Amino acid sequence: MITEHAPLDVGDLTTTFVSRRRRTPVVRGVSFTLARGQTMMLLGESGSGKSVTARSILRLYGSSADIGGTVRMNGVELLSLPESEMRSLRGGQVALVPQDPTGALDPLRRIGSQLTEVLAVHGVERVTSAARRRAEELLAMVGIPxxxxxxxxxxxxxxxxxxxxxxxxxAVSCDPQVLIADEPTTALDVTVQAQILELIAELQARMGTAVLMVTHDVGVAADFGGRIGVMYAGRLVEEGPAKEVLSDPKHPYTEGLLDSLPRPDVERGALRSIVGSPPGVGEFPAGCAFAPRCPRALPSCHREDPPLVPVAPDRSAACPVVNSGEAVT
Known part of the structure; x- marks a missing residue:
């Protein structure tokens, strides 16, 4: 049994999609720890492996993916659990807020019916009248008037x-220990985005839930705070407290993301962009995957793939060039 104070420990997670013709690696050795009440942001461009990392934790890809490494809650290895136990865990101990609510909801069933089904499946409330009352309480709790x-x-x-x-x-109906939010504000206008982020933060504070949030939006990462793991080409390239990572990046990719943001002190047309494009899915170059786009890359960067190592107190990065002062401009 998983206890209420269990953290989520992800170690050297790998995800490779498999088909009859090929194997396509997408996530390559991602590791992090998420304690109860803590927030972890996975930040990066589309195609960096953020959502695949989050969904691999829940084993949502079935036989279409080989998942390696470890995913533990309170010492229980989720990757080796029988599927029947994983079904019980999903939506109960670990819940997902998907990017597209329209696709996540059954269009032919009322909202209350979908809520009461979750409550019944996970044994929270099986009496119909009580489940209906609880469903309305949950809807009120998330700010529905x-x-x-x-x-x-x-x-x-x-x-x-x-x-x-x-x-x-x-997602929160069964008081999950971990809430995985996969780009939860992408399809919403700016005002509603802020309301949804505030709602998730309020629920986290009230319930003590750990939150793993996937986003490509630096502004969302800055507003929500916690810790940030910057992903590129299926790997974490930088990790640390959000304020420190966003104010003093230790990896050229993070620097590039921040330099591309509009700011009041930057004239129109003066923003810098990251040259080139990310590698295609599963088409990772030799050495550091960011080296072909990096203005500071050394010849060794194209041969050696640097590990994520400590570069400051509570900070890690995968760029020995920047952090050793050997940058080439």
Missing amino acids: DPKRVAASYPHELSGGMRQRAVIAI
Whole structure:
């Protein structure tokens, strides 16, 4: 049994998609620890492996992917659990807030019915009348002003923000230890994005839930705080407290992400972009995957893939060039 104070420990996680014709590596040796009440942001461009990392923890890819390494909660190895036990764990101990609430909700069932089903499956509340009351309480808890009406509504009758709140209500209905939020604000306008992030932070503070959030938005990472793991080409290239990583990056890729952000002190047209494009899925070059785009790369960078190592107190990065002062411009 997993205890309520169990952290999530991910060690050397690898994910390779398999088909009859080829094997495609996507996640390459990702490691981090997430304690109860803590936040971890996975930040990076599309295709960097953030969402695959998050979903691999839940083993959502079935036989289409080989997943290696370790994923432990309170010492229980999730990657070796029978699928029946994983089904019980998903939505109970570990819950997912997906990027697209419309695709996550059953369009033919009312919101309340979908909530009460989750409560019944995980043994939280099996009595129908009590489950309905609890469903309305959960909808109210996530800031829905008329929970009875929303519980009786179909997904298409709600706005995008309301659908996302309903999905969050489902995710937290069983008081999970870990909440995985996969780009939860991407499809929403800026005002609603801020409301959803504030809601997740409030629920985290109230319930003590650990949050693993996937995002490509540096602004979201800065607003939500906690710790940041910057991902590139399936690997973590930098990790540390959000404020420190975003104010004093230790990897050229993180620097590039920050330099591309618009700021009041930067004139129009003066923003710098990262030259080139990320490698294609599974098409990682020899050495450091970022070397072909890096203005500081040395010849050795194209041969040797640097590990993630400590570079400052509570900080790690995978770039010996920047952190040894040997940068070439």
